[in-house]
Amino acid sequence: MDRASRFCRRTFLGDAWRTVAWGAAGVVTLGLAGMLRHVVGRTIDIPLPADLLERAGRQDGVQVDGIFVRWSGDTPTAFSLRCTHLGCRTRPDPASGGFACPCHGSRFDREGAVIRGPAEAPLARVPVRLEGARWIATVEADHG
Numbered sequence: 001m002d003r004a005s006r007f008c009r010r011t012f013l014g015d016a017w018r019t020v021a022w023g024a025a026g027v028v029t030l031g032l033a034g035m036l037r038h039v040v041g042r043t044i045d046i047p048l049p050a051d052l053l054e055r056a057g058r059q060d061g062v063q064v065d066g067i068f069v070r071w072s073g074d075t076p077t078a079f080s081l082r083c084t085h086l087g088c089r090t091r092p093d094p095a096s097g098g099f100a101c102p103c104h105g106s107r108f109d110r111e112g113a114v115i116r117g118p119a120e121a122p123l124a125r126v127p128v129r130l131e132g133a134r135w136i137a138t139v140e141a142d143h144g
């Protein structure tokens with residue numbers, strides 16, 4: 001083997017090794033970023049203005065940004081409208097006061113509990129807090 005061909009093979013192997021090493025580093029970095037996102041999570045605040053809350057009181061609840069807000073005593077409560085089966089958005093069912101999923105027929109009562117599957121878990125509660133004079137609901141960024 002002459003010197004020129006050994007040099008080319010050495011150069012090729014060095015480049016290939018660097019490519020593999022950078023690729024592996026990228027995969028590890030993306031994996032760690034995904035784990036951190038899962039652990040830390042991301043949330044979004046949804047302000048609940050007075051007129052919306054007044055309407056929620058009058059109509060026994062309102063939808064806003066994928067959540068349903070209803071008064072419970074003197075505190076607004078909220079839960080996600082995302083179906084716990086495969087993630088379709090449920091719709092309020094005025095006849096029952098609960099919620100119906102249009103995708104596979106799950107039904108939930110007015111508190112979000114499952115009354116008919118295939119969903120097995122209740123609709124997720126959404127925390128609501130009072131900040132100054134404003135009520136704010138906090139949802140996961142991917143709540144649907």
Ligand code: FES
Nearest residue numbers: 083085086101104
């Ligand atoms: S996604 Fe709601 S029942 Fe399947």
